[in-house]
Amino acid sequence: MVPEGDGIWNYNFMGAKHSANMKYLLTLDTPKEFYHESHRPSHFLNFSALEQTGLTTVATNVEGVNPAIEVDRENEFD
Numbered sequence: 001m002v003p004e005g006d007g008i009w010n011y012n013f014m015g016a017k018h019s020a021n022m023k024y025l026l027t028l029d030t031p032k033e034f035y036h037e038s039h040r041p042s043h044f045l046n047f048s049a050l051e052q053t054g055l056t057t058v059a060t061n062v063e064g065v066n067p068a069i070e071v072d073r074e075n076e077f078d
Contacts, residue, residue, distance in 0.1 A: 001026045008038055 004025040032038060 002029045002031045003027075006038065008032070 004027045
């Protein structure tokens, strides 16, 4: 049994979107995995931002990291 519609049942990663009093309908289906991307959209937005801005932007927000140092990245899949 899963919630009808989008099938999201794991609100652990969504913060305040869950309410103990929320109303929902159930349908017979296979539930999505615990870590499915629809359960944690903010994580995937962060991943896409990393791909667009690169590691240098992330390094500027980490204390003690010098973003002027070039990081060698090797593509393991090519």
